[in-house]
Amino acid sequence: MDQNNKKVDNQKRLTISDVANALGVSKSTVSRTLSGNGRISEATRKRILQYIKEHNYTPNFIAKSLAESKTFNIAAVIPRDYNLVDLPFFQECMIGISEYASSQNYDVFMCICYEDDMSQLERIVENHKVDGVILTRTLFDDKKEQYLLEKKVPFATIGTSINKEVIQVDNDHREACKEMTSYLIMKGFRRIGLIGGSETHIVTLNRYRGYEDAHKEHGLSVDKQIVYMNAQNSITIEKYAMELVKQDVDVIVCMDDSICTNVLKVFKKEGIKVPQDIKLASYFNSTMLENRTPSITTLQFNIKELGIEACRALFSRINGDMNCSKIIKKYEVILKESTK
Amino acid sequence: MDQNNKKVDNQKRLTISDVANALGVSKSTVSRTLSGNGRISEATRKRILQYIKEHNYTPNFIAKSLAESKTFNIAAVIPRDYNLVDLPFFQECMIGISEYASSQNYDVFMCICYEDDMSQLERIVENHKVDGVILTRTLFDDKKEQYLLEKKVPFATIGTSINKEVIQVDNDHREACKEMTSYLIMKGFRRIGLIGGSETHIVTLNRYRGYEDAHKEHGLSVDKQIVYMNAQNSITIEKYAMELVKQDVDVIVCMDDSICTNVLKVFKKEGIKVPQDIKLASYFNSTMLENRTPSITTLQFNIKELGIEACRALFSRINGDMNCSKIIKKYEVILKESTK
DNA sequence: CTGAAAGCGCTTACAG
């Protein structure tokens, strides 16, 4: 009677014991047919499977977690101080991560962190709620990396980390930026202005190196006068853009679409026409500028794949492989109106 | 010896037993000082708390979950087939949900679902990994709602549901749209064209009602010829926009910024100037059009708050309160260039 | 105020 009441309370959720009792076998046997560990006679296997199907048994993952000392959860950390234009990037990362995790029977916690406040991450780690973590952005001197390293929590980063021991998955930004820059040089442009993002982001350095590489390869030297870094907000970006115009560059390359958006805005305000008055290109397509006029020459990466690969690497790491970092070579240079 | 090895494997994670043994008290006592349930003498309380602090004990939430039959997790469902312009909406929802959940010691699974594929949601529910779910969009005839209702999983929706028994939190779209429309009428506009989104979304109907209400209040009748619904993709939207231009309306109201973006695009292509040639307004600000020229008259809601309130309602529901739906009355009509 | 014991729903040596 008591037991019945209980079952009603719990929405009649069956446990492995219920199944075992009903069928006159042991819990072990049920557990083993479910997990596939250990030999079970075909006959009892079928009986159990059928009973489970008919009665709609579904395992309690929390109990499984406790028994196996695994949580079957990971956390994906995304920044709170995102730039609107960068949002699709994090979203696509999440989708890739989420899809791969699902395929491994894992679920993904969303963990939103400020640059200087990682309390959500800490809570999730201290409470032992995850088997691993994915960081979707890498900084020089990143507190989250440091923290996870200390706590010995397996993690992977999307983006390059300066710590060699960190599992990291990244696009080949350097190579891609080099190729796009080379293309611009080959089109005959010599004064290629550059507006770069925060130098606390490692990707900023990689992109700059690609820019440099291209110049070297063509026997040109980089003119530091037309390279502006740490373009953090719209005011700075607009200022830099106009200074490049004054310096009479052939083309402005923006390190990402977020910067590019601001350049387009000030150009519109000032009546500067792309590509007639000046050319424009972006090192990173956020899909936000996609159907824009003029259409923008840009680099295209597969972000969802980045998420998938990062998640795959994390699982390798969780399973003991310490050597699963990866550079994804694929990218496309998309030539559009803005550099015509 | 064996035990020692084990501890090393586990990164020396202390358990409640370790603490109890070290201090010569029982596990119950430790558990109770941690949870605050039951009276503990100040003296032992302090000893335990101090030991825990010094030795860095953190509880295993999985074990706690199993013991208490709670997961301390919820899932937030966001659509996979999102429109780029709608992304900030879901993001802000997530932030609100996540913040409130954290305050209750809960974590949030990200659950990405296609309109017709909710396998991620099913997995999370079948595996008993959550105590509740938040849906961030409501449809007429929504399979996810149906599913959660059947499974008796507590859930709340962001947006109005047609099922009265569903816990729902929404902005007062109807009232807000009425007010914006009234404003347009009072400015002297009589032919107010409307381009609406999918009629499978409940919010579409609510917005239309607000549009209608305003007309009624001013003794005007709605001219169905200048109301276009189900504007799903850019081609349709552009077509509708140009038809409204041909019909010589005073102003076009778009149900959201996603539609508005497309209208602006076709206007640019066709050389139609806002507000000189035609006025334009949007019933929903996605923040995507914010710094745009011309700036767009729009309705502003607090989305993060929506997420917080939905989460709060969900927790009330989990704790047995069946009557915690809520309409958030706050909104702002933001008047900008586009209707000048 | 404190402890011994049973229980949450699984898994997995160990023994047969």
Next chain:
DNA sequence: CTGAAAGCGCTTACAG
């Protein structure tokens, strides 16, 4: 191939 038993790390009546 199958089962009894111990264990994962907590909580919570029950008894004192």
